[in-house]
Amino acid sequence: MNETIVFAVISLSAIGGTSAVILYFVAQKFKVIEDPRIDIVNEKLPGANCGGCGLAGCRAFAEELVKTGDLSKLNCPVGGSDVMKEIAAVLGLEPEEKDPMIAVLRCSGSRVNAPQKVVYEGASSCAFAHVLSSGESGCPNGCLGLGDCVVSCKFDAIYIDDTTGLPVISDENCVACGACVTACPRSIIELRKKGKKDRRIFVSCVNTEKGGPAKKNCQVACIGCGKCVKECPHDAITLQNNLAYIDYDKCKLCRKCEPVCPTSAILELNFPPRKEKAGETEKVAEPVKEV
Amino acid sequence: MKTFTLGGVHPEENKLSADKAIEVLPLPEKVYVPVSQSLGAPSKVVVEKGATVKTGQLIAKGESFISANVHSPVSGKVVKIDDVIDSSGYKRQAVFIDVVGDEWEESIDRSPEIISEITAERDTIIKKINELGVVGLGGATFPSHVKLMVPDGKKAEYLLINGVECEPYLTADHRLMLEKGEEMMIGISILKKALGVSKAFIGIENNKPDAIEHLRKLCTRYQGIDVIPLKVKYPQGGEKQLIKAVVNREVPSGKLPIEVGCVVNNVGTALAVYEAIQKNKPLIERIVTVTGKSVTKPSNFMVRIGTPVSLLIESAGGLPENTGKVISGGPMMGKALTSLEAPVVKGTSGILIMPVEESKRTQVLNCIRCGRCITACPMGLEPVLLAQLSENLMFERAEAERIMDCIECGSCHYTCPAGRPLLDYLRLGKNKTGLLIRNRGKK
Numbered sequence: 001m002n003e004t005i006v007f008a009v010i011s012l013s014a015i016g017g018t019s020a021v022i023l024y025f026v027a028q029k030f031k032v033i034e035d036p037r038i039d040i041v042n043e044k045l046p047g048a049n050c051g052g053c054g055l056a057g058c059r060a061f062a063e064e065l066v067k068t069g070d071l072s073k074l075n076c077p078v079g080g081s082d083v084m085k086e087i088a089a090v091l092g093l094e095p096e097e098k099d100p101m102i103a104v105l106r107c108s109g110s111r112v113n114a115p116q117k118v119v120y121e122g123a124s125s126c127a128f129a130h131v132l133s134s135g136e137s138g139c140p141n142g143c144l145g146l147g148d149c150v151v152s153c154k155f156d157a158i159y160i161d162d163t164t165g166l167p168v169i170s171d172e173n174c175v176a177c178g179a180c181v182t183a184c185p186r187s188i189i190e191l192r193k194k195g196k197k198d199r200r201i202f203v204s205c206v207n208t209e210k211g212g213p214a215k216k217n218c219q220v221a222c223i224g225c226g227k228c229v230k231e232c233p234h235d236a237i238t239l240q241n242n243l244a245y246i247d248y249d250k251c252k253l254c255r256k257c258e259p260v261c262p263t264s265a266i267l268e269l270n271f272p273p274r275k276e277k278a279g280e281t282e283k284v285a286e287p288v289k290e291v
Numbered sequence: 292m293k294t295f296t297l298g299g300v301h302p303e304e305n306k307l308s309a310d311k312a313i314e315v316l317p318l319p320e321k322v323y324v325p326v327s328q329s330l331g332a333p334s335k336v337v338v339e340k341g342a343t344v345k346t347g348q349l350i351a352k353g354e355s356f357i358s359a360n361v362h363s364p365v366s367g368k369v370v371k372i373d374d375v376i377d378s379s380g381y382k383r384q385a386v387f388i389d390v391v392g393d394e395w396e397e398s399i400d401r402s403p404e405i406i407s408e409i410t411a412e413r414d415t416i417i418k419k420i421n422e423l424g425v426v427g428l429g430g431a432t433f434p435s436h437v438k439l440m441v442p443d444g445k446k447a448e449y450l451l452i453n454g455v456e457c458e459p460y461l462t463a464d465h466r467l468m469l470e471k472g473e474e475m476m477i478g479i480s481i482l483k484k485a486l487g488v489s490k491a492f493i494g495i496e497n498n499k500p501d502a503i504e505h506l507r508k509l510c511t512r513y514q515g516i517d518v519i520p521l522k523v524k525y526p527q528g529g530e531k532q533l534i535k536a537v538v539n540r541e542v543p544s545g546k547l548p549i550e551v552g553c554v555v556n557n558v559g560t561a562l563a564v565y566e567a568i569q570k571n572k573p574l575i576e577r578i579v580t581v582t583g584k585s586v587t588k589p590s591n592f593m594v595r596i597g598t599p600v601s602l603l604i605e606s607a608g609g610l611p612e613n614t615g616k617v618i619s620g621g622p623m624m625g626k627a628l629t630s631l632e633a634p635v636v637k638g639t640s641g642i643l644i645m646p647v648e649e650s651k652r653t654q655v656l657n658c659i660r661c662g663r664c665i666t667a668c669p670m671g672l673e674p675v676l677l678a679q680l681s682e683n684l685m686f687e688r689a690e691a692e693r694i695m696d697c698i699e700c701g702s703c704h705y706t707c708p709a710g711r712p713l714l715d716y717l718r719l720g721k722n723k724t725g726l727l728i729r730n731r732g733k734k
Contacts, residue, residue, distance in 0.1 A: 118380075118629045121652045123715035125682070131722050132715075133380035133629060140381060213374070213382075 037090060038062050044086050045076060050154050052077045052177025071096050078155075078175040100194040101176035103157075103169050107188045108204045108267065109142040110164035114218035120144075130185040138217040141207040143167070143188055152183035171198060193248040197270060201246060201253060203228075204267040208241040215263065222265040228257035292497065294522040295535040298669040300702045302525055302623065304498060308462045308582045308589035313470055315593045316606055318390055322365055322597030323375040323634040324350065325385045329426040330433050331357030336386060342369045347396040347573050350386050353424075359434040360424035362573035364595035367391040377636065378619040380629040388597070399572045406569040407477050409484060416485040416568055423573040424637075428559030429453055429528065430620065432638040435564065438554055439485045448552035450483055450491040451537055452561055454506075455521065455528040457496060458621025461641040463578040464558050466591045468495070468502040471562050476506075476513045478565030483515065486554055491516045493558070494537050496523045525623060526700035530555045532669055544696050559640075579603060579635055583644030585611035594635050601631040603642055615650030618643040623701045653710035664703035664713055670696045674703035678713045681720030686727050689720045695728075697721055 041062040049057035053076055055064055065074055069091065075098050076083055088095035114137035120129055126148035134140040145165040150158045157173035158180060160166070169180075169189075180189045188206055203222055207214045211223030224242030236250035237257060246257070246266075255274075258266045327333035334351035338344060344363040351361035367390040374382035395401060411419065421436035441447050456464040468475065479491050495503050497520045506518045519537050526532055531542045533555055540551040548555055556564075559577065566572040575596055582589040587608030594603060600617070604610050610617075610631075618625040619639055627650075664674040672693060680689040697717050704714040 118627075123682075123712040123719070125716075125719065127684075127723075128715050128719040131719055132626075134376075134382070138376075138629070209382075 035066050038066050040090050041087050046078045048078055050177040077177050101191045102174050102194045103180055103189050104192045105189055106204050106206050107143040108220045109137055109218045110166055113220045127185045148183045149180035152179040199253055199270045201268045203244045203265055205265045208243050210242055220264050227260045231256050231260045292522040293536050294524050295532040297671050298667050299524040300667050300705050302459050305459050306462050308580055308591055311590050313466050313591045313593050319598045319602050321389050323385045323387055324597040325377050325383050325636055326351045328637045329359040334358055334361055336372055338369050340369055340371055345394050345396050347399050357437055359426050362424055362575050364575040364597050365390045366394040376630045378633045400570040405473055409481055411568050413485050419567055423567040425563045425567050425574050426637050429557035430638050430640055445549045447486045447488050447554050449538055450488050451553055451555045452479055452493040453533055453555055454493050454495040454558045457525045457528040458623055460582045460643050461580050461621045463580045463640050465499050467558055467578055469505055472505055472509050474565045475558055475561045476509050478561035479516055481564050481568050489515050492537050493518045494521050494533050496521050498523050526669055529698050579639055580641035581607040585646045586644050597634045599632050613646045614644055615647035616645045656709040658709055663706045667702040667706040674713045678716035681716040686724045690724045694720045694724050
């Protein structure tokens with residue numbers, strides 16, 4: 001009786017021991033040498049795997065960072081400068097200051113500003129509506145309001161406003177990963193500098209038609225008159241294809257362009273109300289931000 | 292009776308205007324002639340603002356291999372060259388002409404007599420078809436001269452003439468066969484000569500017995516042309532379906548009909564070819580059916596290209612009050628118009644007016660996996676799978692599942708009991724997959 005037990009214990013221990021030795025050598029032979037810093041960096045990242053950095057996920061981002069050791073080209077838009085600073089500390093590098101960005105909707109074609117002319121009944125997807133027709137208001141560049149951006153957002157930062165029919169981007173939730181920018185078939189959403197105290201000025205229109213046809217479909221369309229270009233003291237505004245564009249790197253947020261725009265296509269967000277213009281009538285374009 | 296084997300549906304025929312003779316629509320006051328009226332690259336405008344043009348004068352030149360010339364359908368003054376909302380809802384470049392009188396180019400023979408002797412040689416025929424802007428009038432507007440140039444190593448055996456008109460409501464081709472049969476027959480003989488084939492078949496569905504009988508009589512005088520009656524089934528007018536039905540050959544995936552020795556042309560194209568070769572007349576008018584259950588006077592009109600759709604509707608008794616949709620084309624493949632000022636183009640086969648209650652789409656429910664769309668698909672595809680792939684932007688997989696073989700006939704959408712917009716997603720998928728393939732070719 002005892003003998004059986006002893007025999008079993010000894011033989012199993014022998015098998016275990018031999019296997020351990022084999023496993024040890026195999027492990028030595030096929031060892032993957034990985035930089036331990038990758039794990040540390042990966043820990044610091046938000047772990048959303050959104051792809052906003054342009055890589056397949058947070059792990060890939062960490063690997064790339066450690067491999068290249070270059071912070072200038074890589075940036076985690078979700079974590080922002082805080083996370084990048086921590087990572088820089090881990091890697092012993094100088095952190096690069098990057099301005100925080102935010103997604104901005106460059107269309108004010110709400111149901112009031114750009115009234116519906118035809119009814120679209122097809123598949124509920126902007127991508128398809130864009131292929132099929134010019135949209136319910138007739139504007140070939142404006143927001144279709146079917147919410148491809150809402151579906152693409154992994155941070156719950158976009159919803160479609162029922163009254164305006166336009167997407168609303170939440171300042172708090174948006175991490176500027178850029179998923180909505182890619183999802184929008186009409187390239188209406190743009191990543192722009194968040195700005196000091198969240199203050200931003202931009203042309204809220206992407207219509208490249210001539211003034212007349214553009215205004216016919218939408219009363220707040222940019223008609224390409226060029227008044228803002230002349231007004232801007234910093235050369236930040238350019239006019240291309242009947243459309244003004246404000247370069248956010250050059251813009252000093254002086255607010256001179258906004259009052260000269262005849263169609264109120266330029267929007268300014270989060271600024272204090274103007275003192276001298278207090279008596280003026282309310283603008284037609286409602287600010288897009290509402291959170 | 293012959294027909295194709297795979298899939299297909301049978302919608303209500305509603306050929307309301309089948310017994311209405313072709314009426315020549317009076318000249319409009321102004322026309323908008325879109326520059327791009329065929330598949331392929333847009334043509335380049337060759338007239339300037341303020342110029343006086345004659346009927347039949349070249350106004351836009353096709354510059355690449357697959358593109359077609361556009362001619363002025365009226366005489367008058369070019370007012371401007373600007374964008375016009377065409378049947379797709381997008382703005383396209385068009386030549387705006389104010390009509391003054393009706394002065395034709397001298398080279399065009401306008402006499403009513405029929406010239407049956409074919410003197411032109413093969414090369415002249417193809418050159419003339421190219422110059423005079425003849426495109427496929429079945430709807431896809433593929434430039435006809437390209438079809439006639441058989442690539443090296445391939446041989447055309449049969450010419451198939453498509454007189455199927457499987458779309459419900461439409462009767463333009465039906466009337467054309469009845470009233471312009473003689474001219475069409477000569478057109479077919481010209482096409483035969485250009486292709487060097489000895490045999491031509493005219494495929495006609497048996498819901499048009501008068502056309503079958505009429506053309507059969509004519510066939511006795513023209514050698515090597517036969518009428519093949521076909522069982523009514525949609526989409527028999529599709530090129531690949533017609534080949535399967537008439538000569539029982541299957542075009543391989545991604546290939547053209549010439550692969551199996553066939554060339555398919557529409558009856559309207561045959562007439563346009565006759566007019567181009569024998570009469571020197573460019574493609575400046577076509578037959579358009581204006582129809583619908585609520586329309587007071589469903590009609591078939593001979594219309595100059597560029598005429599606004601609103602004028603056609605007026606001539607057919609005006610727009611009914613409870614109109615929900617105005618569709619350019621047939622109910623299965625046509626597109627709803629966003630503006631009634633959209634001009635008639637070379638590919639416009641009909642204007643269908645639908646009352647509100649008929650035009651509504653049904654509520655979209657969840658897929659119940661019944662597989663009806665798979666049974667209905669005439670190309671043997673799985674529409675349910677392809678629609679899901681497109682919805683989820685998986686275009687590489689969609690390509691592997693042969694989304695590019697889809698002919699956009701809409702049988703899947705028609706048959707779906709859950710009302711899912713299958714065709715919408717398939718079109719999106721085709722569009723995006725095509726883009727993917729073209730981009731791959733560039734790299």
